Amino acid sequence: MNEAYEALAARFHRLGALRAATGMLQWDSAAMMPAGAAPGRAEQVAQLGIVCHEILTDPANGELLDRAEAKLDRLDPWKRANLREMRRSWHHATAVPAELVEALSRAVSDCEHYWREARHRNDFAGLRPRFERVLALVRESAAAKAGAFGCAPYEALLDEYEPGLSTVTIDRLFGDLLPFLKEALPLALERQARAPKAVLPTGPFPAEAQRGLGLGFMTSLGFDFERGRLDVSHHPFTGGAPGDVRITTRYDEADFTRGLMGVLHETGHALYELGLPEDWAWQPVGQAPGMVLHESQSLLIEMQVCRGDVFLDYAAPIVTKAFGGQGAAWGADNLRRLYRKVERGLIRVDADEITYPLHVMLRTRLERALIAGELTIADLPDAWNDGMGELLGVVPPDDKDGCLQDIHWPSGAFGYFPTYTLGALAAAQLFAAARQADPTIEPGIAKGDFKPLLHWLRGNVHGRGHLERTDGILKAATGANLGTTAFKAHIRRRYLD
Amino acid sequence: MNEAYEALAARFHRLGALRAATGMLQWDSAAMMPAGAAPGRAEQVAQLGIVCHEILTDPANGELLDRAEAKLDRLDPWKRANLREMRRSWHHATAVPAELVEALSRAVSDCEHYWREARHRNDFAGLRPRFERVLALVRESAAAKAGAFGCAPYEALLDEYEPGLSTVTIDRLFGDLLPFLKEALPLALERQARAPKAVLPTGPFPAEAQRGLGLGFMTSLGFDFERGRLDVSHHPFTGGAPGDVRITTRYDEADFTRGLMGVLHETGHALYELGLPEDWAWQPVGQAPGMVLHESQSLLIEMQVCRGDVFLDYAAPIVTKAFGGQGAAWGADNLRRLYRKVERGLIRVDADEITYPLHVMLRTRLERALIAGELTIADLPDAWNDGMGELLGVVPPDDKDGCLQDIHWPSGAFGYFPTYTLGALAAAQLFAAARQADPTIEPGIAKGDFKPLLHWLRGNVHGRGHLERTDGILKAATGANLGTTAFKAHIRRRYLD
Numbered sequence: 001m002n003e004a005y006e007a008l009a010a011r012f013h014r015l016g017a018l019r020a021a022t023g024m025l026q027w028d029s030a031a032m033m034p035a036g037a038a039p040g041r042a043e044q045v046a047q048l049g050i051v052c053h054e055i056l057t058d059p060a061n062g063e064l065l066d067r068a069e070a071k072l073d074r075l076d077p078w079k080r081a082n083l084r085e086m087r088r089s090w091h092h093a094t095a096v097p098a099e100l101v102e103a104l105s106r107a108v109s110d111c112e113h114y115w116r117e118a119r120h121r122n123d124f125a126g127l128r129p130r131f132e133r134v135l136a137l138v139r140e141s142a143a144a145k146a147g148a149f150g151c152a153p154y155e156a157l158l159d160e161y162e163p164g165l166s167t168v169t170i171d172r173l174f175g176d177l178l179p180f181l182k183e184a185l186p187l188a189l190e191r192q193a194r195a196p197k198a199v200l201p202t203g204p205f206p207a208e209a210q211r212g213l214g215l216g217f218m219t220s221l222g223f224d225f226e227r228g229r230l231d232v233s234h235h236p237f238t239g240g241a242p243g244d245v246r247i248t249t250r251y252d253e254a255d256f257t258r259g260l261m262g263v264l265h266e267t268g269h270a271l272y273e274l275g276l277p278e279d280w281a282w283q284p285v286g287q288a289p290g291m292v293l294h295e296s297q298s299l300l301i302e303m304q305v306c307r308g309d310v311f312l313d314y315a316a317p318i319v320t321k322a323f324g325g326q327g328a329a330w331g332a333d334n335l336r337r338l339y340r341k342v343e344r345g346l347i348r349v350d351a352d353e354i355t356y357p358l359h360v361m362l363r364t365r366l367e368r369a370l371i372a373g374e375l376t377i378a379d380l381p382d383a384w385n386d387g388m389g390e391l392l393g394v395v396p397p398d399d400k401d402g403c404l405q406d407i408h409w410p411s412g413a414f415g416y417f418p419t420y421t422l423g424a425l426a427a428a429q430l431f432a433a434a435r436q437a438d439p440t441i442e443p444g445i446a447k448g449d450f451k452p453l454l455h456w457l458r459g460n461v462h463g464r465g466h467l468e469r470t471d472g473i474l475k476a477a478t479g480a481n482l483g484t485t486a487f488k489a490h491i492r493r494r495y496l497d
Numbered sequence: 498m499n500e501a502y503e504a505l506a507a508r509f510h511r512l513g514a515l516r517a518a519t520g521m522l523q524w525d526s527a528a529m530m531p532a533g534a535a536p537g538r539a540e541q542v543a544q545l546g547i548v549c550h551e552i553l554t555d556p557a558n559g560e561l562l563d564r565a566e567a568k569l570d571r572l573d574p575w576k577r578a579n580l581r582e583m584r585r586s587w588h589h590a591t592a593v594p595a596e597l598v599e600a601l602s603r604a605v606s607d608c609e610h611y612w613r614e615a616r617h618r619n620d621f622a623g624l625r626p627r628f629e630r631v632l633a634l635v636r637e638s639a640a641a642k643a644g645a646f647g648c649a650p651y652e653a654l655l656d657e658y659e660p661g662l663s664t665v666t667i668d669r670l671f672g673d674l675l676p677f678l679k680e681a682l683p684l685a686l687e688r689q690a691r692a693p694k695a696v697l698p699t700g701p702f703p704a705e706a707q708r709g710l711g712l713g714f715m716t717s718l719g720f721d722f723e724r725g726r727l728d729v730s731h732h733p734f735t736g737g738a739p740g741d742v743r744i745t746t747r748y749d750e751a752d753f754t755r756g757l758m759g760v761l762h763e764t765g766h767a768l769y770e771l772g773l774p775e776d777w778a779w780q781p782v783g784q785a786p787g788m789v790l791h792e793s794q795s796l797l798i799e800m801q802v803c804r805g806d807v808f809l810d811y812a813a814p815i816v817t818k819a820f821g822g823q824g825a826a827w828g829a830d831n832l833r834r835l836y837r838k839v840e841r842g843l844i845r846v847d848a849d850e851i852t853y854p855l856h857v858m859l860r861t862r863l864e865r866a867l868i869a870g871e872l873t874i875a876d877l878p879d880a881w882n883d884g885m886g887e888l889l890g891v892v893p894p895d896d897k898d899g900c901l902q903d904i905h906w907p908s909g910a911f912g913y914f915p916t917y918t919l920g921a922l923a924a925a926q927l928f929a930a931a932r933q934a935d936p937t938i939e940p941g942i943a944k945g946d947f948k949p950l951l952h953w954l955r956g957n958v959h960g961r962g963h964l965e966r967t968d969g970i971l972k973a974a975t976g977a978n979l980g981t982t983a984f985k986a987h988i989r990r991r992y993l994d
Contacts, residue, residue: 013544014544014547014548017540017541017543017544017545018541018544018545018548020537020541021518021522021541021542021544021545024521024522024525024541025518025521025522028521028525032529032726033741034722034723034724034725034726034741035723036721036723036724036740036741037724037738037740037741039740040517040738040739040740040741040778041738041741043514043779044514044515044517044518044521044738045518046514047510047511047514047515047518048514048515048518050511051511051515051548224533225531226531226532226533227531227533227534228531229529229531241534241537241538241541242537243533243534243536243537244530244531244533244534244537244538281537282540
């Protein structure tokens, strides 16, 4: 018996339950809450945050961690991994002085709020002082963590979203991907120009019909409505709590394509959350290891499965029936063209599989320079526009569609962007391994039976929680560390051959 | 400056925010949550409860209260009242040992859960041991509080729901009401027998149309949808948080009458919550003084206003139009007969204005005897049936429609029942005073303008929070302590004249 471990487990159990409660309140804020209730809700969430921070930074925890780690041999692998993640959480929470945490939280709240208006008004100058304040505090916080963890400041930030992720890994993978994508992009555009144009089926597409369609696909994919819901919010997301996973989408009655793919993307996240090991639901080891694997699960469902030939052949008649459609615009060939359109665009969230990583590489490059102090906020718009020209061959006409487009930095999230593209790599690698391991997966998808795929994901990814880091899980599941091979093969097959 | 008071206010602010968060989660459980998420939600709410209990019983609070009370003269009336209620909360939380609180909480959870099935199966014998365990622990808890407060055990329980309520007050009011109602009941039934029979309009009544109708009346009554919502749940209730008030109802497509009146009843509760002083939203003084005044607000809207002649004349054409009704069944006269039907019934929640207090008096009598140790759970069914015969002239054929019908006792709520009838008395007294103070109130209702009524309620009840106890607020608003005069006059006018 490792008593110190058990004492910590009780503390983290409470923490897990309070964070789950917070997750529910945040879902409600986006999906249900009347507008006037926002200030009160912010206060509820802030007070819960303070209570959680106090639980995590309780002075007794440091000694409990030391004592629990001294008897590591008495713990099974799950408890060991749990203890490792307790230590990591505690490290992050205690490395930064409480006053700095509070100052950053206030600065972020102010900057994020201002950003919504500033983006709308294309007002970079107005946002700049708030943005500078956030960056200064994030840099201070990163420096404090870097000192405590013995790593570079940017890596201390990466560790919040993807534990253990290093700039060496990012450089290796992005360095490999960049020339490939810069070569692939014009080739894909040429091929696209030779093919028939994608045609948007004519609407309107009633929200109720779109919802019904989404619910149908969610059910087929294995979403458990006894432990989750589908609702509407301005920005689609997956939230809620362990065992109560809430996804949201938005319905455009003039165009169903984006809302539908949004539901499928969030369903990928949700299947992961619903497949995490229930016995560890309230403990750190019961959570996803990080954002890379989480994004890999949404992209596996969206990009690998649902934008794939096999799925679209299966889905086209179902979609057609849902809206009473007629004609060639409703066929699988046109849906493929709609769902695989490649474009040198300005906006990350509208980007395709080829250009999306280029958007991410630009942001990664810039945020590293910002954290390193090599780039100032004042110089950001020019650096952004230069980078867009170099990487994507288009230059934003204004900051609204340039460096003001993402909420991440104004909300203090530096180090998050790389996980999108690493997630895309992991998705391709996992789907390739899954199809190889179980040859019934693809024929299953062809007839709307996703059980073989879900079974493989449960066993190899979802059910493993945070027992290992992302790389360990990927290696066990695919036989290799995270690489670019499967992703490049996927891009070639879908866009170039 | 009273520093001890300010320190307490910060602690109670956190407590208020965490309780608001808990209120939101409880609303979600009833209105949104998928069934499989119940165990996880219970854990979230339990952990929040423990955190709240710890904040309230922190060893430093006793000394802070003493120090704050020593400088009472430095506090304005709101802060004084706030401090008084802090002391009362602390008293309740610290009077009972933590182990007893936990044991009771477990016993209640078990008994309440079992009760749902037991009621369904008419299985009093099966419930009995769990019921006895709850009663034993409630009695132990009441004895501990009685010792600490210097009052009778039953009064210590009353104080949880209605601070300061004494058995002397209950005896005085119920003693006055009982002979009146026993005489009124046969007279009202005779008069009813002479009148045309109430006819239920023919449906179906689509849920969407019922919802639209409810939303319309809520808007007229002054419900602010920027700070609240209307949803569906199995049992209608008013919940949520300060500034985010969520009411629920249930739609029976074969009969709209009950669902509609349910919405209006909950709207009464909601208007009260939305009218409480915003500046004190997270402090004890910003809450309702107790359940008597809360119930008075729902009953004022439902019984005094919405089942009244003036409202039904105004509402009948709106209701008719909402369902496309035709004929005499849709007229105000028939609606009046439907909404004022008197019956010697078995079920409290189905009871009318005359019989409801008789149901309450039976429960009050029995729960006092149970707490005093003068009645055992084993003898409860017989005592119940005897009491029903004596008070209402009907005897339940089984326990399902007898002593198993209410969740209150199985969930540990002894001392709650009297507040329903005291609330009905207060509703009549307040509405009479309001109409006298502002002669535009009734003409307003006749044309669907509830602003004068709401204005009076805001000034005289809602906005006063817990500045005074219920009796103080009633006395200032109506010129008298809580009495039976207005209620008896109301019953005479509506059912006997």
